[in-house]
Amino acid sequence: MSVETMTTAKSFADLYMAEKAGLPGAELPWLAVLRDRASQRLLDVGLPTSRLEQWRYTPALANRLGAVSLAEPAGETLPGTALLKDAKQISVKGGRVVAPQDLPQQEGVSLRRLADLLAEDPERARAWLADAPDGSAFDAINLALLEEGLLVEVAANLQAGTYVIDHSDDSGLANLRLEISLQEGASLTLVERLSGAAGLKNHIARMRIGPGARLTHVVLLEEGADATQLSELSVAVERDARYQGYLFFAGSGLSRRAVDIDLLDQGAEAQLDGAYMLDGRAHGDLTSHIRHAAPDTNSKETVKGALNARARQVFRGKITVEEGASRADGRMANKTLLLSDQAEIDSKPELMIFHDEVQCAHGATAGKLDQQALFYLRSRGIPLPLARKLLLRSFLQETLEGLKDEALIGLISERLDRRLEEIAA
């Protein structure tokens, strides 16, 4: 690749200089300072390379991203097809919310866009966007060039139902920042869907789950082979609260998802499950860190992969049990089926335990489809592709077991079936 298309931190900083006058809140001095600082921080740290331990197994982005520009604003956009019945859906395109014209209204749910918040409640916006001095390069890019964000606050004890964020972009850089806050005893289901042929989606999300609250969070990654998806999520789980995450990864040429979950108080729980179904030369990296910072905290992570062709999956899972976290229970499993000789999994589960009297377990396995089972199915007349699909389906089924909502299970199951037909063919 020629030198001109090498992407560096400077490419993004230059883009920021060119675009800054047109970004939301450009007239707000405090925001300009924040954005300038983020851009400078980006130049200081540079884009991550495989020399960084956290990026060790993921190839350099410099040759991949090409010339950077912001995603083209979408023209007139019709609302996308509803992903789920009875859910409130928000469509993002061209890096901005395009539908519905007015955000869904619900009593007890405060849902605000970045631009509205900057105009109506700059103090809240300021707290939200406060610079993270130790944030990553992509956190800095996100802040410097941020065009869109959504802030969702759910009132105490409200069962808020399901919200869908459908982000579809085919080119350019689309930054999105998300903040979710559930008050005591509230519950919310959030489904994020990412699609589009190419471009770089750069998401930064922060979620706080108040005492006794429940957040179910499903991510459907269905982008094309030329698309790149980077995201960083941090979740704070308070007393007796629960985070339930599901990752359905069936696309993107390159995706990297960093998830940090802090179990902050007694009885906090987290479950993070995922199915990676990668084909072609797709690369999918999940780097997770679950921290048990209080007694009686529970975590369970089950990530499975079905990798075809030259696909490569990276699983880095870390569980930390802090001092004093008595009876903490952390379980982590990463299992992979390699469907071709050239597919690859790099799996690195890690436990850091600073307290006795805890239960932790981790395991990683990789193998091929069970040849005995495959033959058994074929001997009953089931053609090879269908036999493969049935076995892959049964392998991935375990990842769905944490979900309780039938509509969500249906949504994911249907996608699993469709994706496995492609992979097993």
Add this chain to the structure above:
Amino acid sequence: MLEIENLHVTVDGKEILKGLSLSLPAGEVHAIMGPNGSGKSTLSYLLSGRPGYEITGGSVRFKGEDITEMEPEERAAAGLFLAFQYPVEIPGVANTTFLKEAANAVRTARGQEPYDALKFVKLLRAKTKELGMSDDMLKRAVNSGFSGGEKKRNEMLQMAVLEPSLAILDETDSGLDIDALKTVSDAVNAMRAPDRTFLVITHYQRLLNHIVPDRIHVLAGGRIVRSGGRELAEELEAKGYGEILGAAA
């Protein structure tokens, strides 16, 4: 139905079948008996198309056609069925799903209408009742956590649904109690028909009291060394393989 001539088969470079010949006419039940390691399972796996078996000589014709190059699923569609000695557990795939996918794949390949869901459930209910299986076994994952007897009943259920022309029963009696043995035998006997052939592989005469064969063959050292009527089973039971093989050698 099935004509095997001078068949030589190698597994991992080792010759297991050494010139086996066998002819199974339509509508008959034949039994193969033989000591451990004589090649009984190799024969059944080879016929059903399991990978890893290399034919170094001879021929296998099923309904007049050479099947040796056919995929396992093509053989099943052509009407060949193997009841496994050790049915495979497949966690996560519901038995009903498995049975329906199998039946409809085979029916489609044979140019028959696939079953509609309702009709298929009715068929399954009737067959499971005949086999003394609980409905629960249809909902559970294929063979997962099934007892030995339940697995063998499930093999018979598959056979009933797939309606093969040639069914090979590989030590279907192993691990069965007397009641299960009777149920399984009844299932086979109920399916006996002029256009259907059975090849029953067993160690024991016991099964052959229930499924009465037209002919019995003794397989030893990779070849059929003796064939005869059902009285051969009694002779084997009385004398053991040693004496018979000594006489044949």
